[in-house]
Amino acid sequence: MLQSKVSIKIISPETTHQVRHPVLRPGLDRKSCILPGDEAESTVHLGAYENGTLLGVCTVLDNPSGTQFKLSNGQIRGMAVLQSTQRKGIGQLLIQEAESIGKKKEFAIMWMNARLHAVPFYEKLSYKIKGDQFEVPVFGPHYMMIKELL
16 A cells, blocks of 8 residues: 555645646636635645655645534645545545644544545545535535544
């Protein structure tokens, strides 16, 4: 399995675009990779590297309690692994590191809006669907998924 050679590092918002663009925004303007909250001081961007090559990315947003959830929470956003290295454990490493950050920040909940095809991946990592399927224009059907950390 590839994941033993992969290291997870904190990266800049702009660096995430190297993977976000081909995986999440193919055919769209590169500026579409800029997501709300990317530049917030509390946001953490993670990159999965092997031999200096960026293979996957994930962003952790610090969302205040009392908005969508009554408990402290973090949102995983912009999760993407290059197609050539998918299904090799890289996404799992990124999520584990995101959850570790969430625990350090004392988030009670981690959540994301998952594309329909990614739901089984998140379910394997103990995330549960919350609510009904919804449509994100241009990107298709999604589910909110959550996991309790504390």
